[in-house]
Each structure stands twice: as structure tokens, then as C-alpha cells.
Amino acid sequence: MSRSGPFRLAQGGRIERTRAVPFVFNGRPLTGYAGDTLASALLAQGITVVSRSFKYHRPRGVFSAGFEEPNALLRVEIDGCAVPLVRATMQPLVEGMVVTSENCFPSVDFDLGRLVDGVHSLFPAGFYNKTFMWPGWSAYEGIIRRLAGLGTLPSGEDRTQYFRHHLHCDVLVVGGGVAGLCAARAAARAGANVVVLEQDTELGGRALCERLEIEGQAAADWIQAAVDELNRSGRVSIMKRTLAAGYYDRNVLTALDLRHADRAEGRAERFWIIRAREVVLATGAIEQPLVFPRNDRPGILLAGAARAYLNRYGVAVGRNVVIATNNDDAYRTAFDLHDAGIRVAAIVDARPRAGARVEEAIERRQLKVHRSSMIIDTRGSALVSGVAVRELTADGRAFQKPRQWIACDAVAVSSGWNPTVHLYSQAGGKVRYEPSLACLVPESCRQRVRVAGAVNGEFALDRVLESAARAGRDAARDAASETPPGRAQTRVAPGEYRMETHGIREIRCAPEGASARQWVDLLHDVTRADIEIAVRENYTSVEHLKRYTTTGMAVDQGKTSNLNALAILSELTGREIAALGTTTFRPQFMPVTFGAIAGGQQGDLYAPVRHMPVHDWHVRHAAQMEDYGPWKRPACYLQQGESREQAIIREVRTVRSAVGLFEGSPLGKIEVRGRDAAQFLHRFYINNVLSLQPGKARYGLMLTENGIVMDDGIFACLSPGHFLVSTTAANADRVTGWLEEWHQCEWPDLDVVLMPVTTQWAVLTLAGPRARTLLQEMSSDIDFSPSAFPHMSFRSGELAGRPARVQRVSFTGELSYEISVPANEARALWEELMERGAKLGIAPIGVEAWLTLRLEKGFLHVGTDTDGTTNPLDLGFARIVDNKVGDFIGRRSLLRPHDRSQERRQLIGLEPLSRADRLVPGAHIVTRSGGGMRSEGFVTSAAFSPTLDRSVGLALLERGHARLDDVVTIFDEGRTVQARVVKPAFFDPQGERMNA
């Protein structure tokens, strides 16, 4: 007996028998061969139960040999890096891999969850919707979430590296089977640059699994010759173990590349975004199972899979195998097994006769065939041990004669092959059921896509070769041109190469008379009975059926269940399958790791971090750097032994009593130049721009066309036809785009040019009663005396030998100068100001103190004190709006009755009656109403004011402007505070300090 297991045959297969690969399955050390998949290695070892089912926790075994696998989803760990729900049928065996079954406790062989199976009749389709009605879903959600789901997320750090790549090519061939290779070869011969995607580790597709001759050569030799030619051509890039997952507009496809997913060191997954001029889909077909009672036992698998394990991996799926089929193709499994010396217990064929050549081969081998028969029951627990067979009536709608039991240890089932049309459908292609082929076929598509091989219902090899060669050739020809704008041609999938070769009879499901459960969707545990319930309750459209029963909604997306579900629906409703339609195929074809889609854009690279020009100085001086939008900014600067709160209070007092220096570089700055610059800006601000004289600055609000406050800031006139617009830091990009859009789309006739200069100019703001003293000590050609440089004016000149733009504007209520210098000069100026200001008591000021200062003053902070419903009238700007001459964006909206209503929420100030009480942003202002409370508004900003030694806040309050001096109740998390409504100006309401 081979070390790689009792079911490994002495010869055959493409595995490397000289390279043993040790691995661990559920704690057991086992061995396979290089070239094995995890599934083939487990089958070789005679391991029949690999998982427990989703709902009933029934034992399940390997069911397929490819991406359609519904059962063998296992947790795979390589060198401590775990991935849940890996398809064992796609996972190459890797030395040292640790494999664990999911969804079972305490073990896959003895699972307590199986208790659910004993009472399965309590859990029919629609169970959740019908059962958890009272008192509500939330009462049950917690426990059900714990019970539900497949797999467990790995914990700890994900050491996988993820990459996202882009690729362009003339012709993309999806699928590296015979059709794909043939198409790629033809396209390359015609001079196209070709990319071939193949999800398997080897090229050749089904041909790797069959005893087959292609163009007079053994399949393996033909494949090798084709691959050699592609490699020699220099125009073909072959990507194995790379799975095309999505097909989008304009021939954009995505693919998950797992070529480096099996390495212990430096595990990597790559996500490719591929733009192809032309696409050839050669995605093959998926074999469908038969539906019969208790058809989910381990040991029951697809007939083509049994052949794959035999011919490709040298593994026998059993020693005494029953074949159940409705077509000729499954006989190849019987013949291959028989010829390899494995006993074929019986063939159960739903048809009265097989094809003539098949009948001959049966005769030669003396195989036992039960004709016009189906399996109607199975036995066994961890492995199927027998099947009951019964004869069908002539019309196939009922059974006749008594049942007969046949002993076996494996059942290979087939109801024919169904084209893998998923990507074609995602591309927008129409798909229909073709009764003469008994499968879905591609019909037409408006993208530049062709189909060749089994995906197009071409099941005869010589026709596939012809069709694929033509598809490749034509694709290369058409790839010479880029898609021009205009109507796309509808391309019809060619029908002339289609051929049904299996003599299929459309009986997929055991007819009535069978009471035991018949599985349709193995992964989601959906049975024929569930579909019957759905139909009884009138969920008879395919889309409703899918959602009500969840058939086809599991991670395998119904690759082996959708067609059977359609067949049962057809039988129950009496409508033809072709008339039922199909559910929509959507990306992804297979699960794609989120990390791969994100690529490198995660962690520190998730979003760019913006540093201000004086950043390094702040960091070196104990600044508490925090995120404000994309910017890192100092929240405050800690001096020795200080808490954060103490630092903020000290900084506020410094500004009120001496002078503070604040970096405001993120402030948005836009230069507006041109003959019509004033006229242009006049259409944005609620304020008068036309009357602004050179050297003067003005505070303004900008609205959306719906009259909602969008941004505020200072605009200054530098000279006639030259303005500088400041925006809030958060809106710098938005306002720039806003001005551009209106200029280009609405007012292109205005002579104006816009230039965002936010990052060119650093902004250092001096604020405090000693700010002027400090500036007057610096060398400058600007006269800072109060009469020469009053509040709300602008000067440009030189400061300490540097070009500077200085605005005398105030966010804090103090005498204040906003100094802009070229960004690369900022650090030196900052240091000079700090040095010279030392004797005046200067200190650097963080954002938190800055915001407290503005709140003490009652100044507005757009986005904090306003929301998506706030208009300028709500903020007390009615007089400015009414006095403005001419239209501006949003003006017409302010004329609507609702916008002028005094019932609206209006901005006011709040002072708690008790000095000990604190206001909290977000707290609601409430009134008693009926038996409960009603909100009349909410606190938008609040802070403890060090200057006033009390808490103050701003709020949006219904009818607020008319309610000055009212006392209101503020509710916050069960606590209430009484506060007085005041004008939003707590400190120096006359503005004497900033005008000083």
C-alpha cells in the first residue's frame, strides 16, 4: 500500500510519486504527492468526511474536482498564515500545511450540531421569516449569528502581501483548456498580444482528466506542444492559478492571482484589472448532479470528478462504484474505472438505451446496467454503503416495480454538463436554456467578446478546435482597433459548432414517490422539499425562489445546484425551463479576498497624510498631533507636567493676554484673476463683492443652489481684477472645484482664471493684544500701525526679508494677523517670530484652543454649527442677504416661504444657568410634549471658556432668534441642564479688541 494512502493506485496520474508531501488534517499527519490537490490527497487516504453541512451539520465528502466544490471548504494554514473556506479541490498540496474542517464541534466525525438534523422538519424554507416574528428578530439575532455561518476568521496579523496590478492586452483568453489554448495559439499566430488566464495550476483543463486523443496526439502531448508554441511566440503571457472573477463594461475584467498564495514565506495575493480589446471566453462547463433521496452522503460525487481523480491523480474514489446518469458521458467514468481494475457495481441509467458506441463498450466489458432507472435511496453514515434502484415508467414521471439494493462505496453521478456562462452573463450577455442541448448557452452580447468550446455548448472535440481557432483568429483581427464611441455591435454566439454528444435525457430529479430529503444545494442545505414549499407559497419566479429558499446563494453561487433547482421549478409549475429564465450572474465568479481588492492601499497607505510646512517644529515642541481631515495638526502643545485640558486653557489665556502663534496653512487659498473676477465672485457670495476696494478683505458665506450654507471665509481684493479667496481647510478642494464648475459650465463668458494656491502659501497667524508690537519689531515694508492697517484689510510686502501677504482678520476675537509666506520659508519665519516674541510671552497655539477662542467669541464654524439644512437666514445674515444687489448662487431658494420661516432652527448662544453645569455638543434642547419629550434643536458647539470661567455653547434652536433670554432645557444621556438663550457673542460683543 502506498504511503500516500490506500486509495492511491500503483500507477497513473500526473502526480510526482518521487516527491512526498507531508501535511496535517484535523491533527492527523498524512502524506500526499506533489501534483496533488488537497482533495485528491484526502481521497487517496480514504478520508470520506471532510466537513459538516451549513444548516443540518450532516457529514459531507469531496463532491467535485474543481471550483464548483460545495462541500470540501476547509481552513488551510501554511506557516501560521490561515485562510478559511479554501476549496480543497483547487488547493495544491503544500508541505507542512495544516488543514482543519469547519462548522463542526467537537470534531468533523462527531458533531453536536448534527442534533439539528434530527429535527430538520422544524427548519423548512422561510423558517426565519415565519418563526422569529415575536418579539422581534433582534431578540434572536445573537444566538442565531453564533450558530450560523461557515468558517472562522483567522486572528492575529495578516502577513499576506496584497498587490493590485493593471494589464492591457489585445486578446484576453479566459480558460487554459483545449479551447483556450487553441484560441490563444490562433490569436498569437495572427500577431496579437495575448494573455491567458487559467485558474488551475496546470494548463489543459478537462483534457488533463480524460483518456483522450487530440489531433492524433495523446492529450498530454498536444497540450505540451500547444504551450510550447505559446511560450516561444513571445506574445503570449500565461497566468496559471489566476481566476477571472469579474467582467465589467468595456472589456474590463478582474482576476485573482494566487500564484504566490502557497508559499510559506512571503505569501502574496494579486488582484489584476485587465483591459482587453478582445476577449475569448473558453471557460468550459460544469457537470451537474442528479437529485435523488439522501443524495448528500459522503462517497457520492460527480462522475467527471471521479474520472479526474483516477486519470489525473491516480486515486480511486472507491473500490465498488455505482454510476448514476442520464447521459453517455458518465459511462466514460465506468469504463475508465473498470479498465483501471476498479469494480463497477452497476450503472443506473435513466434512459432505456445508451448510444450505440457506448452500448458496444458496455458489452465488451460485461458491465451491469439498470436501464430506465434511478436511485431512490441510499444507505451509510460516514460513507455511502448502498443505493436502492427502481425502474421509471416510460414517461419518467413515476416509478414501477420493486426497489433493489446495490452495495457500493462510492456513487458517481451525472446529469450532463452545463456551460460556465457566468462571465459571459456578467459582461451583459444574454443566456438562454437550449432544450436540444439540455443546458444554458450564451446567446448574444454587446461587448467585444467571443465564446469557444464547452462554454458555448460545443461538446465535440473536433468542433471545439475549429471554433476556438476561428475565435482566436477573429479576435486578433478585431483587436487591431480601439472601440470607437457609438453603438456597439451585438455579437451573436455562433451556433454552428454546438453539438450534443451525450444523448442526454432531461430527467435530473427523482420523480414523486420519494419521501426522504433530496438535496439540491449541498452548500446551503436546500432540498427539493424547500422548493416545493416555495412554490406552494407562490414564490414561483426564479428570483423569488432563490431568495426564499437561499438556493444558489452560498459561496459557490449554485454552480452545481441552479440548473437542478430550475428543473424542479419547471416540473412543479409545468412551465418549460427555457421559459423560466435564470437568475442574474454577478461578480465575483468566485470569492475574492478583500485584501487583494484593496491591494497596497491599506494601513498607512490607505489615505495620504498631509503635513504642514512647520510640522517638524510642532512635533519637536511637544505638540499633540491629531488628524483634522487629511492634515496632521497640533491639538495643543504640552508644557512640562501639563494635562491636555490645562494646556488648552493656558493657550487660550496666552492669546487673550499676550500673543499666540498658530499655523493655519491648510486654510484653502484660491487666486481669482481677470477682468470679471469681482463680477464672478459676486455670484457666489451672499455678500457684496463689487464694492470691495483694493487692500480690503471681507467675510463671506457661499451657498449651494438650494440655499444651504456651503462654506465661509475671507475674500480680499489685492488689486482690481485680482482677488484672494480663503476657504475653510476642510472645503479647500471642494470650493475650488465648485468655482471651476460654474465658470466652465455656466459662465464661460466671464474673463476669469482660477488658481488654487493652498499649499504654495503657508499661513502663520499671530493673535493677541501684543501681536502688533511683535510685527512692528520685525523688519518690514508694511506699516502695521492701526490707522494704516485697520481690521479687515490686506497688505502684501516683505516681512523679515520674505515675500508676505498679510490679512488683518480674526478668528479669535483678538487683534490678529494672518501672515502667508511661501511654504518653504515658513519654518524660518515661525522660528523668528517665536524668538522675537519670547519677551512678549508668545506661545504656539493648537487647534483646540483656537476653536475655544472662536466659540468664546461666538463665531460660526461651518460644518459644525451648520448642517445640510442650514441657510444664511438661520445664521442671522438676513440683512446682508436682503441688501445684496443682484443674483447669487442659492438666492432664489432663500425666497421660498419655508426658507424664510421663523419656525426654522436658528443659531443662538447658550449659557447654563448654573456656572457648574457643562454643555455637551449634540445634546438636544427639549420641551415636554404630551407624555414625552420633543426636540427643538441641539447644541452644535460647546466648550468650557477659560476667559469667562463657564461653559458656553452654540445651538440650532427652533424660533431661536425670537427667544433671547428664554430658559431652555437641555437633555443629554439622562441628565438635564437649564440654560439661557443669548446672542452668539459671549466675549467682547462690540469687537473692540479685534478692531484695536
Add this chain to the structure above:
Amino acid sequence: MLRIPCPYCGVRDEEEFRFGGESHITRPGLEVDDARWADYLFNRTNPKGLHYERWLHSYGCGRWFNLVRDTVTHEVLAAYPMGAAKPRLTEAEPGNDENPVSPAQAGTLRGGRR
């Protein structure tokens, strides 16, 4: 993913662009009534078929332009500069190749604003 023919830069991927909603909407003056103003603010045609819309080549030339797109098939039928007149396209059934307008042709269609 759309491939968009920017009239200034040529064909580029959709991710270089920003969608700007329906185009050729006339902004009314202050004198219109509330219903007309509401119509301008909120009502859009949302057709099944040809949609005239504007796009910004934000990661390219920074220019706004107009595009005609079929909302059923996502086909781009024409691209033309801001300010050019609507190209006359027949509301042909998808798949009918009648009257496609190339960006070059559309660029020569001058007319009134928006």
C-alpha cells in the same frame, strides 16, 4: 468601467473622471415661481436610453465637457465641449449603428450655451 473620450485628452478610463449629472439644464433667473425653481433644482429626466450629461476630467485636463450615454447599455455615443449644442442623435434601438457622432464631429457643432 466606462472608457470616456475626453474631447481634450482622448479616451481614458472612467476612474479619471467625475460625473456631474444631467447637462443642458438652463438656470432660471430670480423672477421664476417656486415650482419652476424646484423643477430646476430637483427634477431630472432620468431616461431609459440616451442621457446628456456632463463629466469632469478631474485627473486629467480639469475640463468639463458633455457626454451622451445610453443608460441601458452604457455605450458612450458622443462627447463634445461645454457650450456646444446638443448633437442630434436618433433614439435608435440598442444595436442600431445609425448616426453615431464622433467627438471630432461633435466638436465642430457650435451653438448656444447649455
